[in-house]
Amino acid sequence: MLTAAHTYPALGSYRITVVVDATGEVVTTPFVTAGLGFVPVGPTRVFDTRSGAPMAPSSTTRVRVAGINGIPADVAAVAVNLTATDTAAGGFLTAYVPGTVRPPTSNVNFVRGQTAPNFTVVAVSGGQIEVFNGSPGTTALVVDVLGVFTHAPGTAPNHGGLNRVLDTRNTGGPIAAGTSRSVKLADRGDVQAVVNLTVTAGSGSGYLVAHAGDAPRPATSNLNFGVNTTRSNLAIVRLAPDGTMRLHASATTHVLVDVVSLLEPSSSKGYVPITPVRTLDTRTDKAIPPGGEIQAYTFTDEMLEDPLSRHSIPLVTYTVTGPTSDGWLRHRSDVGGSGQWYNGAHLNFSPGETIANTVLPPHSHGSHPPFVLNSGLITNASGGTTHLVTDVLGYFA
Incomplete structure (x- = not known):
């Protein structure tokens, strides 16, 4: 068996033609490169069960996104804000590709009577995404689309770290009810x-x-x-x-x-959605101690479109559960051996709660590769212990 490799200069759709010397047979097959480009659409609300019936306990709902409120028909993935509200019992939401096996991951966690949002990116099939209500009670579901990913052109994050540009506790005072503020x-x-x-x-x-x-x-x-x-x-x-x-x-x-x-x-880089994978769950071992640090995720080649994608920027959902005191998660990267901390918190938490936030971890500016997937470290910046769950949604490569 003969094998060959080829690197395309840009993301997109191609046709591969192979000529078999012995017979002169010509074989042509279509090929689409991995990697999607971001297209700003909206923000727009595409689904809200509060105008009808809530999601039943342990049920799934298919949400159409393609062709809704300016969303293109060829959308491959959507950047969405999922909100659970009017919740009758505690539980979680999981968003995934319709018609596939539901992954053992979660996007939003909630308790009874809570309104809980979280951002995620979900691959689309048949113009839809699927959402599971992992709760013994009913819940209302709201889906807001913040943008979409299509097969052309590509998109690349150009720098990373947390650069705090606004803190109203120090500048300008709180934003008053019913008012808006501009931020550069x-x-x-x-x-x-x-x-x-x-x-x-x-x-x-x-x-x-x-x-x-x-x-x-x-x-x-x-x-x-x-x-x-x-x-x-x-x-x-x-x-x-x-x-x-x-x-x-x-x-x-x-x-x-x-x-x-x-x-x-970017003509050569883009976002690659994967089947969401749970890569860390400290509940199976022991909680992170106060000030303790842990490797946030570990990748295997089977999780990636290309093993070289280890040198990429992952999109992950961190879920804190069972914290014993107030605190926050703090991220640092070993890019260049600097072990640099970043100014800001990725996720704040209070005692006893389960809360999630999606994170694009710190990555260096202008370097290639910009980030090594196994180098992200997360610290429990609190005075108590906490458990951490990490779900990987995809990566920029």
């Missing part, structure tokens, strides 16, 4: 910003909306919060030409904004 994230508007949004010390229950600085406020939400709670959520936000986004708060709250990365067009 970049010196250009032809990119999308990956940001970690955190609300804290809210005066009442409410929600936060992030959107482009030159666009009207959409009928969507990124974060839901209660009185004096601290909550974080990842978002991808299209920027105005001057590099700004706007934040709207329905209740008075302090807001922190950390820029994780900027997404730029």
Whole structure:
């Protein structure tokens, strides 16, 4: 058997032609490179069971995204904010590809009576995604699309780390109920910003909306919060030409904004969704001690489209469960042997709760490879123990 390898100069669809010398037979087959490009769409709300019946206990719901509110028909994956609300019992949501075996992972965790959101990226099949309600009670489901991934062109994060650009506790004071505030994230508007949004010390229950600085406020939400709670959520936000986004708060709250990365067009790099994989669950061993550090994920070649993709940037969901004190998760990277800490928290938690946040881990700027998948380390920055669960959703390669 003969084998051959070829590297294409750009992402896209190709036709492979093979000529068999002995017979002169010509064999042609289509081939699509791995890697998707991000297309800013919305934000737009595509599904809300509150206008009808909630999800039944331990049930699945298929949500159509293709062709809805400007979403292209050829969408391959969607960046969504999933929100569980009006929950009758504690449980979790899992989003995955319709018609496939449900992965042993979760995207959103909630308790009875809670409104809990979380960002994720889900591969699409037949124009739909599937969501499972892992709860013994009913729950309402809200799905907001923040953007989509298609087969062309590609997209690459251009730098990494947490760059805190806003902390209203230090500058400007809280965002008042029913008002908006402009935040400059970049010196250009032809990119999308990956940001970690955190609300804290809210005066009442409410929600936060992030959107482009030159666009009207959409009928969507990124974060839901209660009185004096601290909550974080990842978002991808299209920027105005001057590099700004706007934040709207329905209740008075302090807001922190950390820029994780900027997404730029790329002819040779893109996002590769995988079947979500649980790579760490400390509940099977022992909790992380106060100040303790743990390797956040371990990859095998079977999880990747290409073993070389180990030199990539993963998208992961961290879930903290059973913490014994207030605290947060802190990430560092061993890129270049620096062991650099990044200024900001990926996930804040309180005693006894189970809470998740999706993370694009720190990665270096302008280097190749930008990140080694097995080099991410996470620290329990709290005075008590906590368990950590890590689910890998895909990677930029």
